[in-house]
Amino acid sequence: MTKEHLITWDTAFEVGIASIDDQHRVLVDYINDIAYAIECEPIKTEISELFTKFYDYTKFHFKTEEAYFFTLNENDCLLHQLQHKHFIEELDSIIALNETQTCSQESLYLLADWLLSHIQEEDLKFLQQHKS
Numbered sequence: 001m002t003k004e005h006l007i008t009w010d011t012a013f014e015v016g017i018a019s020i021d022d023q024h025r026v027l028v029d030y031i032n033d034i035a036y037a038i039e040c041e042p043i044k045t046e047i048s049e050l051f052t053k054f055y056d057y058t059k060f061h062f063k064t065e066e067a068y069f070f071t072l073n074e075n076d077c078l079l080h081q082l083q084h085k086h087f088i089e090e091l092d093s094i095i096a097l098n099e100t101q102t103c104s105q106e107s108l109y110l111l112a113d114w115l116l117s118h119i120q121e122e123d124l125k126f127l128q129q130h131k132s
């Protein structure tokens, strides 16, 4: 089966900071890999391993982004951190329910939708407001 991407990277996803854009691309790649594994691989451990990598990288990315945003505006960064925290809690609940092995297409679509909306609306808005 040909590997089709759930999300095709688009310049509309770019926020203009190379290091952050690169990390966002990695997150999109993970989502595409998980989508492919759900669709094609009956081996549940692979989905679970990919999900764990996605989870770890998401935490790493949020820390990087927050450290940078904090230098631009401390108060708004704290609000932005709450959005990140909420997303991590969503991932935590999937892990707590032991659903990483059965991560459904529907829950992956919800995660993908949150991530793309967050990048295009919240990350971009923050940078437009605070980066001179």
Ligand SMILES: [Fe+2]
Pocket: 065, 080, 084, 118, 122, 123
């Ligand atoms: Fe963000």
